[in-house]
Amino acid sequence: MxxxxxxxxxxxxxxxxxNLKYHLNNGVDFFIITDHHSTDGTxxxxxxxxxxxxxxxxxxxxxxxxxxxxxTDMARRASDxxxxxxxxxxxxxxxxxxxxxxxxxxxxxxDPKIYKIHAPRFDFFYRPFKNVKFYxxxxxxxxxxxxxKCCHRAIxxxxxEVGNHDATSxxxxxxxxxxxxxxxxxxxxxxxxxxxxxxxxxxxxxxxxTPGIPQxxxxxxxxxxxxxxxxxxEEFIKKSMKTDDQINEGIRNYKLILDDTLxxxxxx
Numbered sequence: 001m002x003x004x005x006x007x008x009x010x011x012x013x014x015x016x017x018x019n020l021k022y023h024l025n026n027g028v029d030f031f032i033i034t035d036h037h038s039t040d041g042t043x044x045x046x047x048x049x050x051x052x053x054x055x056x057x058x059x060x061x062x063x064x065x066x067x068x069x070x071x072t073d074m075a076r077r078a079s080d081x082x083x084x085x086x087x088x089x090x091x092x093x094x095x096x097x098x099x100x101x102x103x104x105x106x107x108x109x110x111d112p113k114i115y116k117i118h119a120p121r122f123d124f125f126y127r128p129f130k131n132v133k134f135y136x137x138x139x140x141x142x143x144x145x146x147x148x149k150c151c152h153r154a155i156x157x158x159x160x161e162v163g164n165h166d167a168t169s170x171x172x173x174x175x176x177x178x179x180x181x182x183x184x185x186x187x188x189x190x191x192x193x194x195x196x197x198x199x200x201x202x203x204x205x206x207x208x209x210t211p212g213i214p215q216x217x218x219x220x221x222x223x224x225x226x227x228x229x230x231x232x233x234e235e236f237i238k239k240s241m242k243t244d245d246q247i248n249e250g251i252r253n254y255k256l257i258l259d260d261t262l263x264x265x266x267x268x
Contacts, residue, residue, distance in 0.1 A: 001085050001086075001104050001107060001108060002029050002030070002082070002083065002084050002085050002086075003027055003028050003029050003030075003084065003085065003086050003087075003088065003103055003104065003107065004028070004029065004030045004031070004032060004078035004082050004084035004086075004087050004088075004154070005023055005028045005030075005031050005032075005087075005088045005089075005090050006031070006032045006033070006034075006071055006074035006075055006078060006087065006088070006089045006090065007019070007031060007032075007033045007034070007090050007091065007092060008033075008034050008036060008067060008070055008071055008074075008091070009033060009034070009035055009036070009038065009042055009046070009091075009092045010035070010036040010037055010038050010042070010199075010202070010203070011037075011038050011039060011040045011042055011195075011198070011199065011202070012038075012040075012042055012092035012093065013038075013040045013041035013042045013044075013045060014134070014191055014192075014195065015092055015093055015134060015188065015191065016042055016045055016046070016092045017045045018133075018134075018135070018266065019090075019092055019093075019094075019095065020045075020049055020055070022095055022262070022265060022266075023090075023095070023096065023103075024049075024054060025265075026096075026097075026098075026102040026103055027102035027103030027104040027105070027106075027107075028088070028103060029054075029084075030054055030055070030056070030078075030082055030084075031049065031054060031055040031056070032055070032056045032058070032074040032077055032078055032082070033046055033055055033056070033057050033058065033074075034058045034059075034060050034070050034071075034074060035057065035058070035059050035060065036060045036062075036065075036070075036206075037060070037061065037063075037202075043057075043059070056077070056082075058074075063206060063209060064206060064209055064210040064211075065203065065206040065207045065209075065210045065213070066210065067162055067163075068159075068160060068161060068162045071089050071160045071164060072158065072159055072160045074089075075087050075089055075152075075154075075158050075160050075167070076156060076157075076158060078154055079154035079155055079156050079158070080156055083154070084154040085107070085153065085154060086107050086151060086152070086153055086154065087151060087152055087153070087154050087158070088103075088151040089149075089150065089151065089160050089164040089167070090149075090164070091164070093187060093188045093189055093191075094121070094149065094185050094186065094187050094188075095185070095186040095188075095262055096119065096151075096183065096184075096185055097183070097184050097185070097186055097261055097262075098182060098183050098184075099181075099182045099183070099184070100182065106180075106182060106183055109182075111176075113175065113176050114175070114176050114177065114178050115152060115153045115155070115169070115172045115175040115176065115177065116150055116151065116152035116153070116166075116167055116175075116177040116178075117150070117151050117152070117177065117178055117179070117180050117183065118148035118149070118150055118166075118177065118178070118179040118180070119148060119149050119150075119151065119179075119180055119183040119184060119185050120145035120147075120148055120179070120180075120181070120184060120185065121145055121146075121147045121148060121149050121184075121185035121186075121187050122141045122142045122145055122184065122185070122186060122187060122259075123141060123142050123146070123187045123189065123240075124138040124139070124140065124141045124186060124187060124188050124259075125138065125140050125141070125240060125241060125242045125247075125256075126138065126189075126190035126191070126193075126196075126237070126240050126241050127140075127241070127242075128193070128241070133266070134188050134191040135188075135262040135263045135265075135266055136263055137191075138188055138191070139258055139259060139260045139263060140242065140247050140250075140256050140257070140258055140259070141186065141256065141257060141259050142255070142256065142257075143250075143254050143255050143256055143257045144255070147165065148165060148179060148185075149164050149165060149185045150164060150165060150166050150167050152167045152169075153172075155169045155171065155172060156171075157169050157170055157171050162213075162217050162218075163217075186259070186261070186262060189240070190237070190240050193237060196224075196237075197224075197228060197233060200221055200224035200225050200228060201225060201228060203218075203221055204218065204221040204222055204224070204225040205225075207221060207222075208222075223236070224236060242256070
C-alpha cells in the first residue's frame, strides 16, 4: 500500500510544515507539491522535505491560477511515476484524519470495487489569539459538513476538478464511489486576518486573470476580495468567527463540536 499526497501551495509557511509532518506520520509515503509564487518561507520548508527524499517539489511561475490542471498533472504523476495505490489531493490547510488508525489502515478496508472516496470536510473557526499555534487556538468546528473532498485510486487518466471536490476517469467510468464517515478532513482556512487577507487578494487576482475559469467557481474568494475592496472585510470575517457565547450555544444546539485531534497529535 503506497499513498501519495499532492498539494498546491502558496505562502503557507505557518501551516505547511505541520501538514507534512502530520501526514507523513499517519500513513502518507510521499508528497508531490507544486509551489505557486510563494514569497514567504514556504519553499524553504518544502525543500527540506525534498532533501529527505519524501517530496517531489515543483515550482509554477505562471501568474495565472490553473489549479485543476496542475493538480491533475500531479495526480497522474503519482500514478505513472511514483506507482501510488491511493492519491489524496490536498490543500495546505487541510488534514485528512481517519477515525481509527492511520490512513493506510483506512484504505486497506476499502472495497476493491471503489475507486474514489468523498470525505466530509469540516471548517474550524478562527479565534484571534496572538502567538498561539493554529491547532491550539482553533479547536471548535462545524458539527455538520458543508463540503466533501475527494481522494482516489492511482489512475493514469484521472481528471481532478477545481477545489479537489471530485475526480473522474474515463477508463473507470463504470466503477463505484462512496462517501465515507470514517475519514474526515479538518480545514483551518483562517489562522490570522493579515495572512487570510493577503491570500484573498493574491489568489483572487490570479483567478480573475486566468481565462476559462467558470464564473461560479472561487466564489468565496471573490466575495472576500469584494469585501476588502469595499472596506467591509471586518464584517465579512465575522462569519468565520465565534464568540464564547456563540460557541457554547452552538455546542448545546449540536451545531459546533470541540475537536482537539490535531492539538493532541502535536502535543505528543
